[in-house]
Amino acid sequence: xxxxxxxxxxxxxxxxxxxxxxxxxxxxxxxxxxxxxxxxxxxxxxxxxxxxxxxxxxxxxxxxxxxxxxxxxxxxxxxxxxxxxxxxxxxxxxxxxxxxxxxxxxxxxxxxxxxxxxxxxxxxxxxxxxxxxxxxxxxxxxxxxxxxxxxxxxxxxxxxxxxxxxxxxxxxxxxxxxxxxxxxxxxxxxxxxxxxxxxxxxxxxxxxxxxxxxxxxxxxxxx
Amino acid sequence: xxxxxxxxxxxxxxxxxxxxxxxxxxxxxxxxxxxxxxxxxxxxxxxxxxxxxxxxxxxxxxxxxxxxxxxxxxxxxxxxxxxxxxxxxxxxxxxxxxxxxxxxxxxxxxxxxxxxxxxxxxxxxxxxxxxxxxxxxxxxxxxxxxxxxxxxxxxxxxxxxxxxxxxxxxxxxxxxxxxxxxxxxxxxxxxxxxxxxxxxxxxxxxxxxxxxxxxxxxxxxxxxxxxxxxxxxxxxxxxxxxxxxxxxxxxxxxxxxxxxxxxxxxxxxxxxxxxxxxxxxxxxxxxxxxxxxxxxxxxxxxxxxxxxxxxxxxxxxxxx
Numbered sequence: 001x002x003x004x005x006x007x008x009x010x011x012x013x014x015x016x017x018x019x020x021x022x023x024x025x026x027x028x029x030x031x032x033x034x035x036x037x038x039x040x041x042x043x044x045x046x047x048x049x050x051x052x053x054x055x056x057x058x059x060x061x062x063x064x065x066x067x068x069x070x071x072x073x074x075x076x077x078x079x080x081x082x083x084x085x086x087x088x089x090x091x092x093x094x095x096x097x098x099x100x101x102x103x104x105x106x107x108x109x110x111x112x113x114x115x116x117x118x119x120x121x122x123x124x125x126x127x128x129x130x131x132x133x134x135x136x137x138x139x140x141x142x143x144x145x146x147x148x149x150x151x152x153x154x155x156x157x158x159x160x161x162x163x164x165x166x167x168x169x170x171x172x173x174x175x176x177x178x179x180x181x182x183x184x185x186x187x188x189x190x191x192x193x194x195x196x197x198x199x200x201x202x203x204x205x206x207x208x209x210x211x212x213x214x215x216x217x218x219x220x221x222x223x
Numbered sequence: 224x225x226x227x228x229x230x231x232x233x234x235x236x237x238x239x240x241x242x243x244x245x246x247x248x249x250x251x252x253x254x255x256x257x258x259x260x261x262x263x264x265x266x267x268x269x270x271x272x273x274x275x276x277x278x279x280x281x282x283x284x285x286x287x288x289x290x291x292x293x294x295x296x297x298x299x300x301x302x303x304x305x306x307x308x309x310x311x312x313x314x315x316x317x318x319x320x321x322x323x324x325x326x327x328x329x330x331x332x333x334x335x336x337x338x339x340x341x342x343x344x345x346x347x348x349x350x351x352x353x354x355x356x357x358x359x360x361x362x363x364x365x366x367x368x369x370x371x372x373x374x375x376x377x378x379x380x381x382x383x384x385x386x387x388x389x390x391x392x393x394x395x396x397x398x399x400x401x402x403x404x405x406x407x408x409x410x411x412x413x414x415x416x417x418x419x420x421x422x423x424x425x426x427x428x429x430x431x432x433x434x435x436x437x438x439x440x441x442x443x444x445x446x447x448x449x450x451x452x453x454x455x456x457x458x459x460x461x462x463x464x465x466x467x468x469x470x471x472x473x474x475x476x477x478x479x480x481x482x483x484x485x486x487x488x489x490x491x492x493x494x495x496x497x498x499x500x501x502x503x504x505x506x507x508x509x510x511x512x513x514x515x516x517x518x519x520x521x522x523x524x525x526x527x528x529x530x531x532x533x534x535x536x537x538x539x540x541x542x543x
Contacts, residue, residue, distance in 0.1 A: 153336050154307070154353070158360035159406040161333045162394030162421060163468045171468055172336045184399040197405050199413050202311060202361045202376055 001121075002030040002094045003128055004037065004114035012045070012090055013052050015111045016060050019087040023063045024049070024113070025079070025101060027070040027093035034128060036114050037092030039066050045092070045113070070097025076104050083108075119150070129176075136207030142200065144186040151179035157200040159184070229327040231299040232271035233388040234536045235509075236417060236446045241502065242509030243530050244301060244419065244448055245269040245521055247293060249284035258289050261518055262296035268525045269512070270533060271328055273419070276303040280339040280347050287317060291324045301390060302326050304366075305334025310356035311365060311376050318366055322385040329366060330390040330419065333359040342466070360406075360413045363389055367414025391415035393447070395432035396425065397469035404435040411445045418445050419511040421469040422452040424460070424476060426500045433506050442506030449501040453494040453514045453524060457481035491524060498528045 016022045024046050032038030046062040053060045065082050068075045070093035083089060083101075088109040091098035094116040102110040119132040133150040139157070140147060149155045153172040160180035163171030168181045187193045205211065235242045245265055250257035265272060272293055276286040283289075290300035302321055304314060318329065333355070340347025357365065357376075365376040366389055373384035391410040395403045407418065423429045429449065436442055454460050457480040464472040476493065483489030494512075501507055510530075514520040525531050 153338075154333055154358070155355045156333060156358045158358050158409055159402060160397070160399065161359075162392060162397055163336075164397045164399070165468055166398065168398050172338050178398075180402075181399045184402040188399075188401060193401065193405065196402065197408060199360055199364060199409050202357045202365065205356070 001033050001119070002096075002116060003034050003118045003120040003130075004031050004092075004094050004116045006036050006041075006045075006092075006114050007112065009048065009052070012049060012111070012113055013056075015088070015109075016049055016062070016090065017053055017056065017058050019060060021061045021063065021086045022049075023065050023083055023086040023089045025065045025067060025070065025083070025089050025091045025093065025097075027091075027097050028066060028068050029071075031093055031097075031114065033122065034120070035126075042066060042092060045090075049090075067093070067097075070094075071100050073100060073104070076100060080104070134208060135203075135205065136211070137203055137205070139200075139203075142195075144183050144190070144192075146179055146183045146186065148179055148183065151176075156180065157203065159196065227294040227297050227299065227325070228538070229294060229299050229325050230388070230538075231536070232301065232328050232417070234538070235270045235534070236388075238534075238536050240534050240536065241530075242271070242417075242446065242448060243269040243525065243533065244271045244273060244509065244511045245518075246273040246275065246511075246513050247289070247298075247300075247518075248275050248278065249286065249289035251281065251283050253284060255292050258284070258292040259296055262293050262298050264518055265521060266296065266298055267533060268522055268531065270299065270509075271301040272298050273301045273303055273330060273511075276305045276332070276334070277308065278303075278335060279341045280307070280335050280337045280351075281341045281345055282348070287321050287324065287326070290321065290326050294325050299328065300326055301328045301330050303330045303332060304362065305332045306355050306357055306359060306362055307334030307337065307353050310354050314357070314362060315365065315369060315375055318369060318387070319381070319385060322387065327386070328388040328390065330392070331359050331362040331366060331415070332392055359391060360409050363391060363410055363413040363415055370414075388416050389414050390417045390419060392420070393418045394421040394469035395436075396421070396428055396471050400432075404432065404439060404441070407436055408439055408441055411441055415445050417509075418447045420447065420449045421467075422450040422463070422513070423497060423501055424464075424470065424472040426497065426504075428471060429501065430504045433504050437506045442508075446508035447506060448509040448511045449504075449507055450511045450513065451494055451497045451501070453512075453517070453520050454480055454490045455514075455517060456486055456490075459515075487520075491520075491527065494524055495528055498530075 026037045026042035042064045046064050090113040092113045098112045118130040120128040121131045130150045135149045164178040170176045170178045274286045274290045290302040293300040337351040338349045368374045370387040373381045460472045460477045463470045
C-alpha cells in the first residue's frame with residue numbers, strides 16, 4: 001500500500017491559522033491502514049488543531065470529512081457540499097488524493113497533512129517496510145522475488161556492496177536486512193546461486209518518473 | 224607532463240612485476256598545494272595512486288582534478304569513480320574528460336551511501352538525492368566498451384576508443400561470503416583488469432577467498448592487489464573490526480598492538496608481516512598500501528618491505 005507519515009503539527013497549525021473554517025479530509029484506504037489519515041486520525045487532528053489555535057487566540061473551526069477514496073473523483077463528489085463550506089482543506093490522503101481534491105476545488109487551498117513516502121507492506125503492528133519503488137521495469141523475476149531497487153539503499157543490481165554487516169544487516173540502517181544477502185540466501189536454498197552470476201545490464205528507467213510524467217492509454221478500455 | 228607515466232600500472236602488471244598502489248585522498252578544499260604536498264611525499268613509491276571520489280560521501284576536490292594534479296607532479300593516478308553522484312551520461316562524459324587530461328587508469332565503485340558523512344564525524348549531506356543509475360559492475364561494462372570499442376552505453380560511437388586500465392574493489396570477507404567470489408567474477412567479466420581488496424588482517428581467511436578465486440580462474444584474468452592498512456593503535460584495529468564491513472582483525476593482533484610499548488614500530492612490523500604473507504599467496508600480483516591520515520608512514524613502509532626502488536619498466540612506445 002501507499003505509505004504516508006503526518007507532517008509536523010506546527011506546519012499544520014501555521015497553515016490553518018490563516019483561515020476561519022478549515023476541513024480536515026481523511027481517506028479510508030491506504031492512509032487509514034497506516035494510521036495517519038483514517039477516521040480516528042481525522043478526529044484526533046481536528047481536536048488537536050482546534051485546541052492549539054484556541055490557545056493562540058486565533059480560533060479556527062475545523063470540519064472533519066471522511067472520503068472513501070480521495071483519489072477517485074466520484075467519491076469526492078459525495079463531499080462537495082461540505083467542502084464548499086470551508087475556506088481551505090488539510091488533506092490527510094496521499095499525494096494522489098490531495099491533488100484530486102485540489103483539482104476539484106482549484107480556487108481553494110489544499111494543504112498536505114502528510115508526507116507520502118513509500119510503497120510498503122505492514123510487517124507488524126506499527127511496523128511498515130518498503131517493498132516497491134514503482135520503477136516501471138520489474139526485476140523480481142531475476143532477484144528471487146526480493147526487490148533490490150526498493151530494498152537496497154543503493155538500488156544495486158549485481159549483488160551486495162562491500163557494506164554488508166557481519167550479521168547480514170545493511171551498513172546504512174542496522175535495522176534492515178541487506179536485501180542482497182537475502183537474495184543470495186534464497187538462491188542458495190534453491191540451488192540456483194549461478195543464476196546470480198549473470199551481469200545485470202544497465203536498466204531502462206524511462207518507464208518510471210525518469211521518463212517524464214506518466215500517461216497510460218489503453219484503448220480497449222475506452223468508451 | 225613532468226615525466227608522468229600515466230600508464231605505468233598497466234605496464235607493471237603486463238610485465239608480471241609485483242605492483243604497488245597507494246591512496247591520495249583529495250583535500251576538503253580547492254587548494255592544489257594540498258595535493259601537491261602529498262604527491263611530493265609519495266612520488267616514486269608506487270605504480271599507481273588511488274584518488275578517491277568523495278569517499279564517505281564527504282565533499283572534496285574532484286577526483287578528476289586531483290588526478291590531473293598528480294600527473295603534473297609525475298605520479299600515475301588511479302582515478303576513482305563512484306555511481307552515487309553521477310548518472311551514465313555524466314560518468315561517460317567525465318571518463319572522456321579524464322582521458323583528455325591524460326588519465327589512463329580508473330577504479331569503478333558503487334560508492335558510499337550519502338548517509339555515511341565521514342562516519343558521523345562531519346555533517347555531510349545526508350539529505351542529498353543519490354543517483355545509482357548504474358552500479359559498479361555496470362559502470363565497468365560501460366567504461367570497458369568506451370575504452371575498447373569506443374561505443375557509448377546507449378550504442379552511439381565516439382570518435383575513437385579511449386584505452387583505459389580498469390579496476391574494481393573486492394570485499395571478500397563480508398557476508399554473504401559464498402557470493403563474494405561470484406561478485407568478483409562479475410566484475411572481471413564486466414571488464415575489470417585489476418582488483419584492490421578491502422584491508423586484510425586475517426590472512427588465512429583471505430587466502431581461502433583467493434583460493435576460491437583461483438579455482439574459478441579469476442586470478443589469471445585480473446590482477447588482485449590485497450589491501451594493507453598500517454595499524455597505529457589497538458583502538459584503530461578494534462574500530463575497524465567492529466565498524467568496517469569486511470574487515471576482520473584477529474584478537475591476537477589487537478592484543479599484540481595493545482601490549483606493544485612502541486606502537487609505531489609494532490604497526491610497521493604487523494604491516495610488514497601482512498605484506499609478506501599476502502605476497503606469498505598464489506594469485507596475488509601486487510599490494511595496495513594505505514596509512515589512514517598518516518601518509519608520512521608510507522615511504523618507510525615501502526622501503527622496509529623491500530618494494531623500493533620501483534622497477535624500471537621501459538615504455539615501448541609513447542601512448543596515444
